[in-house]
Amino acid sequence: MNSTLTSEFYSTIIQNSHDMISILDPSGVYKYVSNSVELHVGFKPCELVGNNALHYIHPDDLPYILEVLQAIPSEKQIKVKPFRYLHQNGSWRWLSLVLTNMLENPVIQGYVTNAHDITDEVELDRKREKSEAYYKALFFNHPDLVFTLNENGLIDESNASVSRISGYLPSEAIGKHFTHYIASSHLQEAVQAFRKVIDGGAHTFETRIINKSQELIDLCVTLVPVWLGNRITAVHCIAKDITQVKLSERLLKEQAAQLSNILGSITEAFFALNKQWCFTYANRVFADYFKVPAESIINRNIWQNSPELVYTLFYHKCLQVMATGEATEFEEYIETIEATINYKIYPFEDGVAVCFTDITAKNATQNELKKLSLVASKTTNGVIITDKKGKVEWVNDSFTKLTGYTQEEMQQQDPISKLQGPDTNKEDIINLRRLLGLAIPFSEELLSYKKDGERIWIAADITPILNDEDKIEKFIVIYTDVSDRKFAEEKLLQMNENLVMQNRDLQQFTYIVSHNLRAPVANMMGLTRILPKLDINSPSYTTALLSLDKSVLRLDNVICDLTKILSVKNPENAETTETIELKSISEEVITSMQDTLYNLNATVRLHIPDDIILNAKRAYLHSIIHNLVTNAIKYRAEERTLHIELVAEHKPQGTTLQVRDNGLGMDMEVVRPHIFKLYKRFHVHTEGTGLGLYLVKSQVEAMGGTIDVESAKGHGTTFRVFFRTQQHDRKSVYN
Amino acid sequence: MIERAYIIDDDEISVFLTSTLLESAAFARHIECYQFAQVALEKLQHIPDQQLPEVIFLDLNMPGLTGWDFLDSLTEQQNRYLGKCSIYILTSSVDKQEKELAQSYKLVSGFLRKPLDEQEIARIKISV
Numbered sequence: 001m002n003s004t005l006t007s008e009f010y011s012t013i014i015q016n017s018h019d020m021i022s023i024l025d026p027s028g029v030y031k032y033v034s035n036s037v038e039l040h041v042g043f044k045p046c047e048l049v050g051n052n053a054l055h056y057i058h059p060d061d062l063p064y065i066l067e068v069l070q071a072i073p074s075e076k077q078i079k080v081k082p083f084r085y086l087h088q089n090g091s092w093r094w095l096s097l098v099l100t101n102m103l104e105n106p107v108i109q110g111y112v113t114n115a116h117d118i119t120d121e122v123e124l125d126r127k128r129e130k131s132e133a134y135y136k137a138l139f140f141n142h143p144d145l146v147f148t149l150n151e152n153g154l155i156d157e158s159n160a161s162v163s164r165i166s167g168y169l170p171s172e173a174i175g176k177h178f179t180h181y182i183a184s185s186h187l188q189e190a191v192q193a194f195r196k197v198i199d200g201g202a203h204t205f206e207t208r209i210i211n212k213s214q215e216l217i218d219l220c221v222t223l224v225p226v227w228l229g230n231r232i233t234a235v236h237c238i239a240k241d242i243t244q245v246k247l248s249e250r251l252l253k254e255q256a257a258q259l260s261n262i263l264g265s266i267t268e269a270f271f272a273l274n275k276q277w278c279f280t281y282a283n284r285v286f287a288d289y290f291k292v293p294a295e296s297i298i299n300r301n302i303w304q305n306s307p308e309l310v311y312t313l314f315y316h317k318c319l320q321v322m323a324t325g326e327a328t329e330f331e332e333y334i335e336t337i338e339a340t341i342n343y344k345i346y347p348f349e350d351g352v353a354v355c356f357t358d359i360t361a362k363n364a365t366q367n368e369l370k371k372l373s374l375v376a377s378k379t380t381n382g383v384i385i386t387d388k389k390g391k392v393e394w395v396n397d398s399f400t401k402l403t404g405y406t407q408e409e410m411q412q413q414d415p416i417s418k419l420q421g422p423d424t425n426k427e428d429i430i431n432l433r434r435l436l437g438l439a440i441p442f443s444e445e446l447l448s449y450k451k452d453g454e455r456i457w458i459a460a461d462i463t464p465i466l467n468d469e470d471k472i473e474k475f476i477v478i479y480t481d482v483s484d485r486k487f488a489e490e491k492l493l494q495m496n497e498n499l500v501m502q503n504r505d506l507q508q509f510t511y512i513v514s515h516n517l518r519a520p521v522a523n524m525m526g527l528t529r530i531l532p533k534l535d536i537n538s539p540s541y542t543t544a545l546l547s548l549d550k551s552v553l554r555l556d557n558v559i560c561d562l563t564k565i566l567s568v569k570n571p572e573n574a575e576t577t578e579t580i581e582l583k584s585i586s587e588e589v590i591t592s593m594q595d596t597l598y599n600l601n602a603t604v605r606l607h608i609p610d611d612i613i614l615n616a617k618r619a620y621l622h623s624i625i626h627n628l629v630t631n632a633i634k635y636r637a638e639e640r641t642l643h644i645e646l647v648a649e650h651k652p653q654g655t656t657l658q659v660r661d662n663g664l665g666m667d668m669e670v671v672r673p674h675i676f677k678l679y680k681r682f683h684v685h686t687e688g689t690g691l692g693l694y695l696v697k698s699q700v701e702a703m704g705g706t707i708d709v710e711s712a713k714g715h716g717t718t719f720r721v722f723f724r725t726q727q728h729d730r731k732s733v734y735n
Numbered sequence: 736m737i738e739r740a741y742i743i744d745d746d747e748i749s750v751f752l753t754s755t756l757l758e759s760a761a762f763a764r765h766i767e768c769y770q771f772a773q774v775a776l777e778k779l780q781h782i783p784d785q786q787l788p789e790v791i792f793l794d795l796n797m798p799g800l801t802g803w804d805f806l807d808s809l810t811e812q813q814n815r816y817l818g819k820c821s822i823y824i825l826t827s828s829v830d831k832q833e834k835e836l837a838q839s840y841k842l843v844s845g846f847l848r849k850p851l852d853e854q855e856i857a858r859i860k861i862s863v
Contacts, residue, residue: 510830518827518828518829518849519746519749519796519827519849521827522749522827522848522849522850523746523748523749523752523827523849523850525849525850526749526752526753526756526849526850526851526852527748527752527850529850529852530752530755530756530759533759534755540751540755543751544751544752544755547747547748547751547752550748551748
């Protein structure tokens with residue numbers, strides 16, 4: 001046995017123990033208090049003994065302690081939860097206490113308390129709890145994304161915002177490596193940022209993650225290293241969702257770029273001045289025009305930069321726009337740059353904006369155009385400008401003078417169709433259109449018609465205007481009136497034709513002289529020679545004498561015929577034309593031949609409308625009808641009663657008069673080439689002189705008409721005379 | 736005196752003149768006058784060779800078949816007439832061209848201008 005384990009030994013241990021030991025009676029009154037109590041609560045043991053321990057308990061803890069006291073009689077030992085005990089200085093100390101029931105112990109006969117002061121621990125605990133609450137509040141309820149990575153980059157913790165923004169619940173995210181969520185475009189940067197924080201530097205960077213819905217989210221992340229001892233054990237991350245901010249930033253950037261592009265792409269020079277007259281913007285065209293970089297003038301005062309401008313209209317206009325807030329446009333010649341400038345000045349909130357264009361070249365072109373236009377409009381030639389399809393866009397005054405058509409009447413018209421008329425050669429027009437398609441300049445002469453119907457000969461010089469692709473864009477047509485020349489040419493042709501005709505007449509004349517005039521003369525010569533040799537009483541003498549008489553008569557007839565023909569052929573003696581009713585003159589002729597017709601029992605029927613009026617020479621018309629009726633009488637068929645019809649018909653181009661008979665008729669194959677020749681006769685037994693039809697033809701032609709004949713041997717003959725409607729501009733060569 | 740002569744001429748006075756002169760000159764035993772060349776032509780084509788006239792006086796300017804047409808028709812069978820018929824053109828024309836044209840016909844022996852006179856008739860009488 002250990003001899004040291006005496007009551008003295010125990011008493012010493014207790015007295016010097018750091019624990020506070022006391023003994024309470026069942027009512028809670030101190031029976032014993034160890035010395036160490038004073039050390040912890042300030043009371044001396046003697047001050048406590050005899051007092052109830054409940055007096056020193058914090059009122060808040062008292063109910064619990066009372067419970068413990070009620071419970072202890074039936075318990076061996078109770079470990080009492082920490083409670084507050086009054087210190088001698090009035091403060092409260094936290095005590096941890098074990099209450100042991102030793103009522104049965106004869107030596108103790110009470111409750112043994114064994115307490116020690118745990119105030120420091122409790123307060124430390126309290127502090128820790130508070131700090132933890134703070135941390136939790138900061139961590140979990142932070143509106144930003146807050147999460148912690150361990151030193152390897154695995155996610156340790158994440159708050160509600162992380163779930164809200166990323167869509168991943170903490171249970172899904174924790175344990176995953178952060179790179180899992182970074183957009184590939186930002187991966188490298190994010191890894192570097194993590195490495196940097198591990199190397200000990202808290203810092204902030206921007207990155208992009210992909211959320212659960214696969215959307216890209218921009219984050220601004222602050223990384224803070226967590227030091228434990230000498231090493232970093234974790235990284236705190238606080239991230240802000242800056243997607244909207246980034247989007248706005250991008251939009252702003254784009255808009256700014258767009259605006260800059262727009263301003264830059266304006267083909268006019270453009271610059272803006274603020275209210276202090278400093279450049280705030282100048283586009284590329286401006287820079288190019290003045291050959292200065294746009295940046296170099298930004299923020300410079302325009303009037304200081306170019307003092308000479310102060311004397312210009314531009315200066316005054318700028319002041320005016322700034323003052324009135326009304327836009328303006330004007331042109332000014334700027335001496336220093338020797339250019340004419342068109343300015344547009346617009347006011348805006350911060351100042352004025354100016355657009356300007358150098359129109360020196362444009363003005364020069366315009367001036368040239370003006371001059372050209374003057375030439376085109378004032379030239380005596382007609383000028384037409386058409387589009388590529390040949391439709392008129394413009395005609396000059398001379399064209400209007402030349403044709404009578406105004407610009408308005410010609411607008412969008414095809415000048416070829418507009419100006420052509422009945423006598424325009426259709427082949428000329430086809431040729432003209434073909435040439436138009438070839439895109440080469442050419443000249444054509446064309447018979448055209450004025451608005452009033454007058455004919456003019458036009459020489460058209462046509463020049464196609466081609467574009468860069470050699471496609472026709474316009475035609476320029478220059479019209480010259482060549483009527484005088486053309487009509488002179490026509491007249492010359494007509495004269496030539498007349499000469500040929502006259503030449504033919506001359507040949508006919510020779511023929512007359514050599515045959516018809518000489519025949520009776522030859523007979524007379526022969527007869528006068530034989531007469532003296534004939535017996536005056538013989539029948540031959542009588543015959544010769546009669547023949548002589550007949551020959552003289554025939555000679556006279558021929559001479560009369562010739563005189564008539566000569567009078568028709570000689571325009572000097574031409575009567576003037578008059579208006580004659582065809583019906584009345586026909587009746588006149590028939591009446592004059594009434595006796596002959598009556599004797600022959602012949603019938604004449606007229607089919608001539610009352611209203612046919614010819615502009616003709618009365619004597620000729622009379623002679624024509626007379627000769628044709630005479631012809632019908634001469635060449636009647638003896639076996640049938642002569643029937644003559646005069647039929648007239650009027651058409652716009654002229655009047656036709658037909659004289660039909662049922663007489664002998666002629667074989668047209670034989671007759672046609674000779675019928676209207678002088679002294680050609682086709683009937684052997686009649687008294688024809690061969691002059692009649694030639695005379696008719698001469699007279700018809702002298703009035704601008706034509707004559708032809710249809711006949712069938714044994715059936716009859718129809719002569720058809722055509723009188724062309726008189727045209728005012730068609731003049732006889734003789735006049 | 737020759738046996739037979741034809742006068743072909745539409746001009747009655749001229750026929751009268753020519754026939755009177757030929758008769759008084761005792762030119763031929765038979766003088767036949769034709770106002771239409773067509774009739775004379777048909778006759779010539781139908782008579783036997785021995786009845787052909789030794790001389791034909793032919794006018795050129797006639798209605799219907801002209802002197803030229805007549806010449807053309809005979810020329811088609813000119814071997815029958817050559818040496819047997821002498822054709823003399825008798826015309827009032829003074830046209831040189833007609834004379835030259837007439838002389839191009841082999842059958843034409845002479846070109847006479849109206850009126851025919853006695854010296855001319857005598858010359859023809861000798862040549863026939």
